[in-house]
Structures are given as structure tokens and as C-alpha cells.
Amino acid sequence: MSDVRRAPAVPAWRKVTQHRLFWPVVALVVLIVACGIKNPTFLSVEIRDGHLFGQLIDIARFSATPLLLALGMALVIATGGIDLSVGAVMAISLAVSLTYLDGNPNADSAGTVVVAVLLGIVVALVAGAFNGFLVSVLGVQPFIATMILMVAGRGVAMLITQGQITTVTSAPFKYLGSGFVLGIPTPVVIAAVMFVAVAILVRRTALGMLLESIGINREASRLAGVQSRNITWFVYVLAGMLAGIAGIVYGAPTMAADANNIGLMKEMDAIMCVVLGGTALAGGKFYLGGTVVGALILSTIERAVVIFHIPSQITPLFKAVVIIAVCIAQSPRLREYLKPRRPQRPRSIVPAALAVKEAV
Amino acid sequence: MAPTTEPTGTPVVQMTGITIQFPGVKALDDVDFRLFPGEVHALMGENGAGKSTLIKALTGVYAIDAGEIRVADRTHRFSGPDEAQAAGISTVYQEVNLCANLSVAENVMLGHEPRTGPFISWRKMRAQAAEYLARLHLDIDPASLLSAHSIAVQQLCAIARSTVVEAKVLILDEPTSSLQKAEVDELFEVIRELRERGVAILFVSHFLEQVYEISDRMTILRNGRLVAEHRTADLPRRELISLMVGREGAELDAIEDGVQSAHRERPADVVPALAAVGLGRDGSVEAFDLDVYPGEIVGLAGLLGSGRTETVRLLCGADRPERGELRLAGETVKISDPLDALHKRIAFSSEDRKKEGIVGDLTVRENIALAMQTMRGVWKPLPRKELDEVVAKYMTALKISPADPGMLVKNLSGGNQQKVLLARWLATAPRILILDEPTRGIDIGAKADIQKLVTDLAADGMSVLFISSEFDEVLRVSQRIDILRDRRLVRTIANGPEVTQDTLLAAIAAKGEVA
Numbered sequence: 001m002s003d004v005r006r007a008p009a010v011p012a013w014r015k016v017t018q019h020r021l022f023w024p025v026v027a028l029v030v031l032i033v034a035c036g037i038k039n040p041t042f043l044s045v046e047i048r049d050g051h052l053f054g055q056l057i058d059i060a061r062f063s064a065t066p067l068l069l070a071l072g073m074a075l076v077i078a079t080g081g082i083d084l085s086v087g088a089v090m091a092i093s094l095a096v097s098l099t100y101l102d103g104n105p106n107a108d109s110a111g112t113v114v115v116a117v118l119l120g121i122v123v124a125l126v127a128g129a130f131n132g133f134l135v136s137v138l139g140v141q142p143f144i145a146t147m148i149l150m151v152a153g154r155g156v157a158m159l160i161t162q163g164q165i166t167t168v169t170s171a172p173f174k175y176l177g178s179g180f181v182l183g184i185p186t187p188v189v190i191a192a193v194m195f196v197a198v199a200i201l202v203r204r205t206a207l208g209m210l211l212e213s214i215g216i217n218r219e220a221s222r223l224a225g226v227q228s229r230n231i232t233w234f235v236y237v238l239a240g241m242l243a244g245i246a247g248i249v250y251g252a253p254t255m256a257a258d259a260n261n262i263g264l265m266k267e268m269d270a271i272m273c274v275v276l277g278g279t280a281l282a283g284g285k286f287y288l289g290g291t292v293v294g295a296l297i298l299s300t301i302e303r304a305v306v307i308f309h310i311p312s313q314i315t316p317l318f319k320a321v322v323i324i325a326v327c328i329a330q331s332p333r334l335r336e337y338l339k340p341r342r343p344q345r346p347r348s349i350v351p352a353a354l355a356v357k358e359a360v
Numbered sequence: 361m362a363p364t365t366e367p368t369g370t371p372v373v374q375m376t377g378i379t380i381q382f383p384g385v386k387a388l389d390d391v392d393f394r395l396f397p398g399e400v401h402a403l404m405g406e407n408g409a410g411k412s413t414l415i416k417a418l419t420g421v422y423a424i425d426a427g428e429i430r431v432a433d434r435t436h437r438f439s440g441p442d443e444a445q446a447a448g449i450s451t452v453y454q455e456v457n458l459c460a461n462l463s464v465a466e467n468v469m470l471g472h473e474p475r476t477g478p479f480i481s482w483r484k485m486r487a488q489a490a491e492y493l494a495r496l497h498l499d500i501d502p503a504s505l506l507s508a509h510s511i512a513v514q515q516l517c518a519i520a521r522s523t524v525v526e527a528k529v530l531i532l533d534e535p536t537s538s539l540q541k542a543e544v545d546e547l548f549e550v551i552r553e554l555r556e557r558g559v560a561i562l563f564v565s566h567f568l569e570q571v572y573e574i575s576d577r578m579t580i581l582r583n584g585r586l587v588a589e590h591r592t593a594d595l596p597r598r599e600l601i602s603l604m605v606g607r608e609g610a611e612l613d614a615i616e617d618g619v620q621s622a623h624r625e626r627p628a629d630v631v632p633a634l635a636a637v638g639l640g641r642d643g644s645v646e647a648f649d650l651d652v653y654p655g656e657i658v659g660l661a662g663l664l665g666s667g668r669t670e671t672v673r674l675l676c677g678a679d680r681p682e683r684g685e686l687r688l689a690g691e692t693v694k695i696s697d698p699l700d701a702l703h704k705r706i707a708f709s710s711e712d713r714k715k716e717g718i719v720g721d722l723t724v725r726e727n728i729a730l731a732m733q734t735m736r737g738v739w740k741p742l743p744r745k746e747l748d749e750v751v752a753k754y755m756t757a758l759k760i761s762p763a764d765p766g767m768l769v770k771n772l773s774g775g776n777q778q779k780v781l782l783a784r785w786l787a788t789a790p791r792i793l794i795l796d797e798p799t800r801g802i803d804i805g806a807k808a809d810i811q812k813l814v815t816d817l818a819a820d821g822m823s824v825l826f827i828s829s830e831f832d833e834v835l836r837v838s839q840r841i842d843i844l845r846d847r848r849l850v851r852t853i854a855n856g857p858e859v860t861q862d863t864l865l866a867a868i869a870a871k872g873e874v875a
Contacts, residue, residue: 206733206741209726217719223678223710224719224784225699225734284721 020278023329024293027322031300032056035307042307051180057188059299064187065090067295068246069270070277071198072239074291077274079232080215080283081135081142083239086270088153089127090247090263093120095157097248098257101168113172121244127153128240132233150267157259166257177252187249194242199288208286211235215283273298276326297326370433372397372528372560373418373449378427380413382771385762387413389584390427395529400551400561402575402592406604406803408761408773409581411564415531418562419451420444432528450522451531458506458518465489465502468520492520496550512543519550530554531562534801536570540663548574566801568597582606605805630654631690633823634706634792636675639684645670647684648849650842652792657814657824659838659855661831661864667847668827669711672794675825676708677701688792702735707790709781711797711827713774717781720770724760725751727769728783735788754783759809775806782810786817793817794825799833811837831861843867 016022035055036043045054069086076083097120101107104116127149134145179186202208213221214228221228243263251262275281276297277290301322305315328334373395380388388410395401405411416422418429420438429436431447438444451457458467465486466473474484489502498516506514515535522530532551536544551561551574565571571578572592580587580603587603595603632651640647645667652658660668673679675686677695685692688704695701701708710716719727728751733742742750751765758779760772769780778798785793795814799807814837818824828834834841841853845868853859853867 204741205739206736207738209722209729209733210738213719213722213726213730216721217715219716220710220719221730223698223708223716224731225697225702226730227697227699227734227738231738 018335020287020330021290021293024276024278024290024297024326027326027329028293028297028300031297031304031322035300035304039307047183050183052183052185055303057185059296059303060188061185062299062302063292063295064185064191065246065250065266066269066273066298067191067292068194068242068249069266070273070291070295071195071288072235072242073267073270074274074277074279074286074288075198075202075211075235076142076239077271077279077281078211078215078283078286079228079235080218081232081236082146082271082281083131083236083243084143084146084267085127085131085149085153086239086243086246087263087266088150088157089124089240089243090250090266091157091257091259092127092153092160093124093244093247094251094262095160095166095257095259096120096123097173098166098168098251098255099160101170101173102166107168107170108172110172113170113176116173117176117248120248121241124244124247125237125241128237128243129233131240132236135236136229136232154259157257157262161257161259165259168255170255174252174255177249177254190245190249194245195288195292198238198242202288207231212284212286216285269298272323276323278330297322369396371395372432373562374430375414375418376428376430378414378417378429379425380417380422381425385584385771387584388417388424391581391584391586393418393579393586394589395560395562396577397528397560398555398558399576400555400563400574402563402565402571402578403581404571404578404600404604405581405587406775406805408583408775409604409803410584411581412533413584414581415451415533415562415564418444418529419449419531445525448526448528449531450525450527450529451533452515452518452522452535453533458514458521460505460507460514462506463503464493464500464506464509464517467506467517468492468502468524470521472524489520492524493517495523496520496553497546510543512539512547515539515547516550519554523554527559529560529562531564533564534566535563536565536567544570566803568600572597580604601804604803632687633689634675635687635690637685637687639674639681639686641670641674641679641682644679644847645674646848650675650849652823652825654791654823655818655821656840657818657826657838659834659841660825660827660844661834661841662844662868666844666868667849668844669796670847671844671849672708672796672825672827675701675792676706676794678708678710699734702731702788702790705789705791706794707731707785707788707792708794709785709796709798711800713777713781713801718769718777721768723766724755724769724772724780725765727780728754728765728787731784732787750787751783754787758783758813775802778802778810779806782813790822792823792825794827796827797829798826799828799830807833831864834864835859835861 032043042055045052045056047053069090073083073086097116100116100119101112104112106112131146131149134140134148135142176186176190181189202211210221210226210231213224213226214231218228246266247263251257273291273294274286276294277287277292279286279290301319305318310318371394373393375391375393378388378391378393379386391410391414393414403411403414413422417424420441420443423439429438431449434447436443436447438447459470468489469485473480474488475481486502493500493502493516496516496519498513498520500509500513506517509517519530535547539547551563555561563571563575575592577589577591578595578600579589580600582604630653633654635651637649638647639650648671650658650671660671662668670679674681677698677700680696686695687693693704695704695706698708719730722730725747729742729747732750736742748765754760755763755765760776760779760783769777772780782798798814799810802810811833814824814826826834826837835855838855841855841859841864842849843851843853843864851867853863
């Protein structure tokens with residue numbers, strides 16, 4: 001008991017290469033550098049009318065939606081669940097907001113827009129609460145439970161817009177998608193604020209640890225007093241709310257509530273960001289910082305496709321190849337394989353029996 | 361060190377200089393091990409000594425960092441359990457690793473199904489399976505579901521499977537820990553027959569009695585290093601224990617005496633800290649009365665499946681009782697869930713450390729903090745400083761090793777995991793502590809530590825319900841003993857010098873013994 005043996009100290013460079021985020025960050029840097037070489041203007045960021053412009057800024061802007069979704073998704077995945085409905089929830093929240101604005105004569109006043117946005121978010125929250133109810137109270141498998149809204153959600157959005165593509169014009173609403181705050185695109189600011197808020201929520205309280213505990217061992221957590229029902233429910237509500245915000249940010253530039261296409265397949269993007277960030281789909285440990293890197297990789301890939309003139313038909317293939325490469329590089333098995341084995345000590349192969357006899 | 365008589369022939373397994381490094385710990389350090397055909401070889405050592413690691417190296421679960429494994433005179437570098445199996449090594453684990461939802465025949469013949477053309481011949485398969493089972497004196501329907509049988513039978517099926525693949529080496533890892541006495545006898549009968557046939561058997565068990573009954577030789581490990589190899593007959597029990605623990609026998613006696621002398625008079629005219637009146641739940645345990653006074657340790661004794669666990673689960677919110685009432689210090693309460701129980705200062709440590717105890721991928725620190733944290737609520741995290749103090753306090757007091765609170769708890773040995781769990785519950789400052797098999801699968805040193813701790817806690821006024829399959833342990837720590845039989849609390853015995861293991865056995869076996 002007394003002699004605690006410790007492994008020799010790990011050299012600093014190995015600590016870096018062994019870090020969870022090493023490969024995702026490498027992938028991101030490689031993508032950006034490759035784009036920069038192909039098209040030198042890619043890396044330039046300029047200030048026009050006090051606003052930041054440039055391809056890198058665009059990448060950050062396009063990362064906002066997947067990041068908002070992925071933040072909620074990461075927490076849901078940590079509990080061992082999944083939320084397939086976030087794309088549909090985006091469509092619902094946007095439909096609610098725009099329909100409200102559509103029927104309102106003061107669509108251009110900030111106050112009306114605030115109400116519209118809040119309405120959209122509240123409805124998204126209700127959608128999340130519905131998911132959470134199915135999963136945590138009724139015990140429906142998360143995949144099936146959230147698939148209900150994934151399919152039905154677009155019908156709900158359709159019902160709200162009465163089958164039309166509702167379009168409105170409202171400057172304050174548009175600002176949420178294509179405006180700037182202190183020179184930074186509004187979506188980036190919104191995503192950053194939500195990231196910080198969620199990070200504080202999970203890491204400055206015990207929520208993060210308890211989430212992970214539920215994802216790792218639900219029964220042990222229950223016996224230790226973890227209220228997994230409440231916590232799980234809460235997480236789905238949060239994921240719904242973030243999806244609602246994502247829907248509004250995503251739809252604001254065009255202000256067209258296309259119930260069929262807003263947020264289509266975005267749940268997969270969100271899952272991808274979470275996985276790229278090093279969170280296992282099996283649940284347990286989750287990494288919000290990694291999720292940010294995942295979202296950046298995703299939108300950089302989408303940019304790279306344009307820069308390298310990759311035919312749009314094979315874009316998904318390109319995306320898939322990059323993602324698979326990162327996932328393989330991150331996998332514990334490959335790391336284990338790449339870890340240099342300590343050289344074997346040369347040993348005299350004297351049979352133990354003989355050695356014992358000699359000892360006598 | 362050396363055995364007096366060399367076993368004849370060449371070893372079927374020869375492991376030389378085996379070293380396995382885990383993050384932060386050297387689990388095995390230059391260990392030699394050999395196993396001869398036709399012997400039962402016991403692998404002995406405390407928790408964390410490296411027994412499981414050595415077995416996992418031999419079965420290809422872990423890759424070795426240094427050393428050599430020779431099986432039947434061929435050097436192997438196993439990169440997976442399948443390769444070890446192909447080399448003739450079969451393993452039967454404590455938790456049976458078969459497919460419970462398949463039939464007995466399918467399990468026994470898995471991978472060796474008799475075929476006609478590309479199709480499995482089910483009839484032939486059942487017939488062959490029955491034959492293999494018969495050789496182990498097992499007369500069960502091969503078409504029945506494996507899960508329909510007791511753990512003992514399932515284990516025998518696993519052994520039958522090893523005879524199908526004609527294993528040269530059979531590893532039995534704690535095979536008896538959930539078996540009844542008669543089942544153990546049957547298992548030993550089978551082991552002896554396999555030994556006659558020349559199979560080399562590696563036997564791991566915490567029951568010294570059984571080790572001495574069945575084994576021919578033993579290898580003793582301590583702290584990941586080889587201590588000695590002996591013929592069983594040449595090694596008296598006390599010497600074995602001091603080899604395993606690395607302490608002198610007298611020291612052990614002192615610990616045990618310390619535990620014994622902690623017995624005190626049963627408190628009089630006080631209200632029980634906890635009293636159950638007619639508490640029960642259908643399909644779980646019949647209505648029972650039970651009480652425990654402040655500062656008292658009440659033992660629960662009974663055979664496996666007698667309802668010990670089910671009984672205490674009704675007291676701590678793990679299961680909800682369907683009838684009866686629960687009183688805490690005389691006051692009737694309702695406990696809705698484990699968190700509610702913790703708030704009422706009742707802590708329950710489950711017997712299933714892996715499934716219901718530790719949260720493997722969290723650190724030792726987080727595991728200790730867990731119950732404390734849930735009591736504070738999600739939104740009020742423990743201040744880091746306070747947490748570190750509590751963790752340091754319990755890690756020192758319980759001698760948790762390695763002394764690194766940042767380590768993942770799954771990388772600790774079983775005994776240390778158990779101590780982490782104890783720390784978790786003690787950190788909630790319970791008035792009533794329910795311990796279900798707190799010393800199962802734990803080495804003697806840690807066991808004595810835990811017994812001592814429990815008696816000390818009781819001396820400070822805590823009430824303890826103590827479940828154990830080991831009667832001597834129950835007798836040593838408890839002031840009163842509740843006897844359970846067939847999911848019914850049948851009687852309560854006041855402990856005293858005249859109460860012995862036989863008393864408990866007699867109480868358990870009293871009238872109504874299987875008709």
C-alpha cells in the first residue's frame with residue numbers, strides 16, 4: 001500500500017500531441033493554411049466601415065449556427081442521449097418569429113422584434129421540454145423520442161406558416177443575422193455569448209459533473225442522489241432553446257421562413273461538431289472547447305470546397321473524408337498504436353524452474 | 361522461496377519478466393509465473409497486487425510492455441483475447457461472460473457448431489452440447505435459455521465450453537464468490553476431473569478455505585511484484601497471509617482483536633435511530649420489522665438470495681416499499697428516493713461496486729464529492745478548497761492508494777475503489793450507514809481496515825447495518841444479527857461469546873429448510 005509507483009514524467013511535446021484537441025486543431029490549421037496557399041486573399045481580414053470583413057470572418061460567422069446547436073447537443077450526448085430534432089426546432093422557432101412579425105404592423109420596431117424573438121425561443125423551449133418529457137419521464141429512447149419532433153416539427157412549422165414561405169422585412173430582425181456588434185458579426189457575438197453562458201452554467205455549477213456522472217453510470221448516480229430525471233429533462237430544454245436561437249440567427253439574413261428547408265440536416269452537423277471535439281457518443285465526458293473547434297472545422301471545410309473548386313456533387317464526400325481522418329487520428333486505438341513502446345529489456349531466458357533450483 | 365518438490369514435466373504456461381504499465385502505476389513489475397499441466401494453481405494476493413492484471417496479460421486482454429509469454433513451448437504476443445483462446449487458454453469469470461439470451465447449447469458450442477453444408481445442424485448441436493454437459497455431471501436441457509439457470513450452472517456451462525475448445529489452460533477468476541456451499545463442492549468435483557485429464561487450472565479466489573482445499577501450488581503477488589511460489593501443502597495459512605499482506609501475522613491478530621474489543625453494551629432505553637415496521641415489497645422481500653439503535657452495528661446474515669440486499673434497499677430509497685412504515689428517531693418518514701435518504705442522513709453502499717457504486721470515468725475526487733454535491737444541489741458547487749480538504753481527509757484516513765485524487769477511479773484496484781465509495785458516503789455525514797458487502801473481493805488488510813473503521817464509527821454514535829456473506833465477519837462486528845431466509849427476516853440474534861458461525865447456520869437452516 002505504501003509504495004505508490006508513478007510513471008516517469010511525460011515530456012512537454014508529448015503532452016501536446018496527446019492532448020484531445022491536438023488532431024482537431026491540426027486539421028483546422030491545415031485546412032486554413034491550405035486555403036491560404038491556394039488563395040492568398042483567404043487569410044486577409046480588413047476593416048470596412050468599422051466592420052471586420054474577410055473569409056476567416058465568414059467562417060466564424062457560418063460556425064455560429066452549428067455551434068449553437070452543438071453546445072446543446074454536447075450536453076445531451078453527455079447524458080448518453082441524442083437530440084435529432086434540433087434542425088426541425090430551428091424551423092419552428094423561425095416560423096413563429098417571422099409569422100408574428102408578418103402579422104404585426106410595427107415589424108420594424110425593436111420592441112416588436114424582441115417579442116418575436118422571445119416567442120420563437122419560448123416555443124423552441126417548449127419543444128425541448130417535450131423531448132425531455134419523453135426521454136426522462138416516459139423513458140423513451142432518445143433516438144426515437146427526438147425523431148418524433150424531427151419529423152413532426154417541420155409539420156408544426158408548416159402549420160404556423162400555413163404552408164407558405166413567410167417573408168417579412170424588418171431591419172432589427174435582419175440585424176441579428178447580418179449586422180455587426182463592435183465590428184464583429186452579430187451571429188459570432190451571439191454564439192460566443194451563449195458559449196460562455198453554457199460553459200459557466202456547466203462548469204461553475206455541479207451540472208457538468210452530474211451530467212457526466214449520469215452518462216457514465218446512471219444507476220450509480222441515482223443511488224448517489226443524482227436527480228437524473230430533472231437534469232436530463234433540463235438538458236433537452238436547453239438544447240431546444242439553443243436550437244431556437246440558432247434558427248433565428250440562421251434565418252435572420254433572408255427572413256424567409258421556409259419550413260421545409262430551414263435547419264435541414266443541421267442535427268447531423270451538430271453531432272459532427274460534438275464528435276470532432278472529442279466527446280464520445282456513448283456519453284460521459286464532454287468538451288465544450290472541443291465543440292467550438294469542431295464547428296470551426298465544419299465551416300472551414302465548407303469554405304475550402306469553394307476555394308478548391310471542388311464540384312458541388314462531391315462536396316459531401318470531401319467533408320466526410322476530412323471528418324473521418326480527424327476521428328481516426330483522435331481514436332484511442334490509433335494513439336495507443338502510435339505510442340512508442342519502451343524497448344524490451346534483454347533478458348536471459350533461463351527457465352524459471354532452473355533459476356529456482358539455482359537459488360536453493 | 362523454492363518449492364520442496366519440483367512439479368514434473370514442462371510448464372504449459374511460462375511467463376517471464378512480465379511488466380505492464382498503466383497511466384501512473386506499474387501494475388506488474390517483472391513478474392514470473394508458470395503453470396503445469398494437471399495442476400490447480402492458485403494465484404494469491406491482495407487487491408491491487410496484480411492478479412487480475414496478470415490474468416489479463418495471459419488472456420490477451422492487456423498487451424504486455426515487457427517480458428515473454430510462452431504457451432506450450434511457443435512464444436506468444438497476444439494482441440487480443442481471441443489469440444489467447446486459439447492458443448488454448450479459456451477463462452471463466454466471476455461474472456459469467458456468456459450470452460444469457462442464447463440457449464445453453466448455443467453457448468456451449470458457440471463457434472464450433474456442427475454443420476451440414478452451410479447450415480447449422482441444431483439437433484446435432486444440442487446432442488453434442490448435452491454430451492459435454494454430461495461429462496460435467498450437468499443434466500439440463502440444452503435448448504433452455506442460459507439465463508433461466510443459476511449462476512452456478514452458468515459457470516459450469518462456461519467450463520463445458522472450455523472443454524469443447526479443448527483448452528489446455530483453464531482460468532477460473534473468483535468462480536465461487538456467488539456460489540452456495542453445495543455448488544462449490546460440485547464445481548470442485550469438476551475441477552478435479554479436469555485436472556485428472558491434464559488441464560492446467562489457474563484458480564483465483566478470496567476464500568482461503570477453498571484455495572487450500574483445491575489447489576496444488578500457489579503463486580503470491582504483492583504490489584505488482586512476485587513474492588513467492590509455493591506448494592500449497594508446504595505453506596501454512598498464517599505464512600501465506602503475511603506473504604500476501606507483507607505484515608507479520610501478529611499484526612493481523614492485533615487488528616482483529618482491535619475490532620473485536622470495540623464491542624460495547626447495547627444501548628438501553630433509547631429510541632432506535634431507524635426502525636422499520638412491517639416494511640415490505642412484493643416480489644422483493646416480505647414485510648419485516650427491523651431496528652438499529654444509535655451506535656449499534658446490526659449484521660444481516662443469510663444465504664445468497666435470502667433478501668438481505670432487498671431488505672436494506674427499502675430503507676434507503678433505492679427501492680420503494682409497498683407497505684409498512686419507516687421511523688427515524690421515532691418519527692415516521694417517507695423516503696422517496698436516494699437523495700431524500702441522504703438528506704435524512706441515511707447512506708447506502710451497494711454490493712455491486714462496478715454497476716451501482718463507482719462512476720468509472722470520473723476522478724477519485726469527483727467520485728468522493730458526488731453524494732455531497734447532490735445534497736447541496738446542482739447549482740451550488742462545493743468550493744474547491746472545501747472539496748480538496750474533504751478529499752484529502754478521507755484519502756489519508758482510508759489509506760486510498762495511489763494518493764492521487766485526480767486519477768480516474770476505474771484505474772484503481774477493487775479494494776481502493778471500495779474505500780473511495782466509503783469516503784463518498786462518509787463525507788455526507790450519515791447517521792445511518794448501510795453497507796452491503798463492503799468487504800467482498802477485498803484483501804485481508806483492507807478488510808480489517810474497513811471492519812475497524814465501521815466499529816470506530818459506531819463507537820462515535822453512527823448506526824450501521826452490515827451485510828456480509830462471511831459469517832465470521834458478521835459475528836466480529838455486529839452487536840445484533842438479523843437472520844434472513846427465503847426473502848424473509850426470520851429472527852434476530854443478540855451477539856455474544858456463545859454465538860458462533862454454527863449458531864447462525866442453524867438459524868438459517870432452521871425449520872422450513874428446502875422441503
